[in-house]
Each structure stands twice: as structure tokens, then as C-alpha cells.
Amino acid sequence: xxxxxxxxxxxxxxxxxxxxxxxxxxxxxxxxxxxxxxxxxxxxxxxxxxxxxxxxxxxxxxxxxxxxxxxxxxxxxxxxxxxxxxxxxxxxxxxxxxxxxxxxxxxxxxxxxxxxxxxxxxxxxxxxxxxxxxxxxxxxxxxxxxxxxxxxxxxxxxxxxxxxxxxxxxxxxxxxxxxxxxxxxxxxxxxxxxxxxxxxxxxxxxxxxxxxxxxxxxxxxxxxxxxxxxxxxxxxxxxxxxxxxxxxxxxxxxxxxxxxxxxxxxxxxxxxxxxxxxxxxxxxxxxxxxx
Numbered sequence: 274x275x276x277x278x279x280x281x282x283x284x285x286x287x288x289x290x291x292x293x294x295x296x297x298x299x300x301x302x303x304x305x306x307x308x309x310x311x312x313x314x315x316x317x318x319x320x321x322x323x324x325x326x327x328x329x330x331x332x333x334x335x336x337x338x339x340x341x342x343x344x345x346x347x348x349x350x351x352x353x354x355x356x357x358x359x360x361x362x363x364x365x366x367x368x369x370x371x372x373x374x375x376x377x378x379x380x381x382x383x384x385x386x387x388x389x390x391x392x393x394x395x396x397x398x399x400x401x402x403x404x405x406x407x408x409x410x411x412x413x414x415x416x417x418x419x420x421x422x423x424x425x426x427x428x429x430x431x432x433x434x435x436x437x438x439x440x441x442x443x444x445x446x447x448x449x450x451x452x453x454x455x456x457x458x459x460x461x462x463x464x465x466x467x468x469x470x471x472x473x474x475x476x477x478x479x480x481x482x483x484x485x486x487x488x489x490x491x492x493x494x495x496x497x498x499x500x501x502x503x504x505x506x507x508x509x510x511x512x513x514x515x516x517x518x519x520x521x522x523x524x525x526x527x528x529x530x531x532x533x534x535x536x537x538x539x540x541x542x543x544x545x546x547x548x549x550x551x552x553x554x555x556x557x558x559x560x561x562x563x564x
Contacts, residue, residue, distance in 0.1 A: 282559060283539050284552060286315040286342065287357055287469065287497065287525020292324030293344075294412040296530035299324035302538075303331035303339070305531070309539040313552070313559055315342030317357050317525070319412065320375040325363055340555065344469055345375070347455040349484055352474065353446045356455050357497065357523065360555045361464025368462040378448040379410040386416055389442040395423045413437045413444075414529070453491045460492055465551055467495035467523045471514075472507045485518050495521035495551045499544055501528075501536035512545040522548035 289295035290302045297305065299316060306314050314337050316328045322343055332339035343358045361368065387399035395401075401419035402411035411419075417432035426432040437443040459466040468488055471481060485496065496518075498511050515522050524541045534540075544550060552559040 282312045283310045284313045284524065284559065285311050285526050285528070285539050285541060286313075286340065286359060286467075286523050286551070287317050287344070287500065288314070288528040288538060289318055289344075290316055290324045290328070291407055292316075292321055292409070293318035294406075294414045294529060299328035300331040302528075303328050303337060304335065306538045307335040307337055309537065311337060311539040313338045313340060314538075315340040315357075315359055315525070317342035317344040317359075319344050319355075320346055320379055321372060321409075322363050323409065338559070340552075341464070343372075345455045345458070346449045347452045348446075348449045349452040349487065352476075353449060354452060354474065354484065355469040356452070356459070356493070357467040357469045357525070358459040358462070358464045359467060359495075359523070359551065361459060361462035363462075365462035368458055371458040375450075376410065378450075379412075382445050382448045383411050385445045385448075386413070386437075386443045389445070390416070390420075390436060392442075393420070393425055393436070395420065395425060398423070416443060452487065456488070456491045456493055463556075465495055465521070465554065466493045467497055467521070467551060468493065469497050469525075470500045470503075470527060471496060471511055472503060478510075482514070485514060485520070489518060489520070493520075494554075495523045497525060498522040498548060499524035499542045501526050501541070503542070508542060509545065512548060515548055521551040521554060523551040 290297055290299040316324055318324055329339055340359055341361050341363050345356045347354055398419055402415040405415040405418045417429045417437055420426045420432045456466050496515050498515050522544050526536050526538050526541050528536050528538045
């Protein structure tokens with residue numbers, strides 16, 4: 274008699290739905306994850322858990338284990354940093370209040386982006402961007418789609434290259450709380466704080482080490498070692514930082530929309546050996562060898 278073997282776990286702890294700046298609804302994102310073989314998923318929308326209930330319902334239907342997640346924006350030494358919160362209590366009163374404050378910050382940022390792009394003379398730009406965000410707070414990707422619709426740019430990439438990318442008029446970095454504050458929100462909700470995509474900040478190795486040191490001093494516990502669009506050299510560098518600093522290792526595709534092969538759901542390089550996976554420290558630990 275053949276004894277069934279446990280299914281290999283496929284873990285993706287970083288992705289986005291239309292509740293923030295992703296292209297798919299939370300339900301459709303979960304269904305796509307299931308089609309891609311993902312067994313454990315964290316929906317980590319920017320500064321909101323608005324898509325969590327819909328994602329939970331879909332995950333229960335298709336048998337995916339959904340971990341509570343969020344990606345919070347903060348500031349460290351005047352630079353915007355993203356922190357992924359995992360396995361927290363979504364009903365924590367302190368977190369709910371903090372997210373309401375962050376929601377207000379995102380609206381202030383959206384209005385500032387619209388004001389800075391006013392010289393383009395696009396009628397109702399903020400309203401158009403809000404429509405692309407399904408009525409919620411628009412981010413830069415939504416403004417990019419609005420500019421494309423208005424004929425100002427030919428595509429998404431051109432919108433960022435000319436108007437929304439780093440150093441451009443629509444690149445608004447203000448309004449975020451400090452790193453220590455955001456880490457406090459996650460800890461108070463019983464979650465695990467992880468530095469998202471550390472090599473995407475374009476920091477020198479020295480500055481990144483300083484960030485990680487401050488992160489650890491403030492109670493941060495993990496670093497996203499394996500993520501999308503990352504070279505093998507960067508993977509090895511971050512893995513070594515993770516080992517030296519004694520941090521937990523996380524992984525995630527940072528999926529936003531279909532068609533980007535470098536950030537597809539579940540397509541995450543395996544963690545290098547010798548690291549302590551963050552999912553071993555969840556309230557219900559995940560065995561990577563079996564779901």
C-alpha cells in the first residue's frame with residue numbers, strides 16, 4: 274500500500290491586492306495563488322487590512338492557509354522604509370487606531386501628489402486615480418493609470434519615468450511615522466515585524482547594516498531574504514546579514530499584477546541554508562516540508 278506523502282508547502286508572505294496598489298481583488302489574488310500552488314499566503318497590502326476578510330473567505334474555499342499580513346510605510350533617517358507585519362491580531366484596538374491614522378496620512382499624500390501633478394492640466398486627476406483604486410486611497414500606480422487614460426503617457430513605465438518615480442514630482446515621501454512607531458504597532462498586535470525587500474532601497478552596505486541594527490534595537494525580528502527581482506548576489510548578501518544579525522528569514526513574491534514573471538505568486542527562490550524561517554515562529558508554526 275502506498276502511503277500518501279505530505280504536500281510540499283509553498284509559502285508566499287508578501288503580495289498586494291486591489292485593496293492597496295495591486296491589480297486583483299483579494300478573492301482573485303487568492304484564487305491565483307491557489308492555481309500557482311501556494312499553500313500558505315500573507316496578503317500584505319500597503320497600510321491596510323481592508324482586503325483581509327475577502328481574502329480569508331476565498332482562502333477557506335480553496336484550502337489555502339492565510340496568514341494575517343500588512344506592509345507598513347515608515348521613515349528611518351529621512352528615508353522611506355517598508356515593514357511587513359505578519360501573524361498579528363487584526364482586531365487589536367491599537368492597530369485599528371493606528372491604521373486609521375495611516376489611512377489619513379495616505380489621503381494627505383494622495384492629495385499632495387495630485388497637487389504636484391497639477392501642471393499637467395489633467396482634469397479630475399485625483400478622482401480618476403481614486404476610481405482606479407476602487408474608491409479608496411490612490412497610490413502612485415493608480416495615478417499612473419489615470420495619466421495613461423488621459424493620454425499624458427503611453428504606458429505605466431513612462432508615467433513613473435517622467436512623473437512618479439524616485440525624484441520626480443509625484444514621488445511624495447512625507448507623512449509616514451518613524452520606524453520605531455510602526456514596529457510598536459506590530460508588536461502590540463502580537464505580530465512579527467520584517468524588513469521588506471532590503472536591497473530595493475538602494476542603500477550602501479554600511480547604511481543597510483545601520484538600518485538593521487536600529488531595527489533590531491527597536492524589536493524588529495525578521496528580514497525578507499528572498500524576494501522578487503533579486504540577483505543571486507543580493508540573495509547571498511542579505512542571507513549573510515540575516516545570519517550575522519540573528520534575524521528570522523522571510524520570503525515573498527511582492528506580487529502586484531499578472532504578467533510580471535519576476536514577481537509571480539509563489540515564484541520565490543528558496544531560502545539559503547542555515548537560516549531560521551519566520552514561519553517557524555508563527556502562533557501556528559508552518560513545517561516547510563509539509564502543509
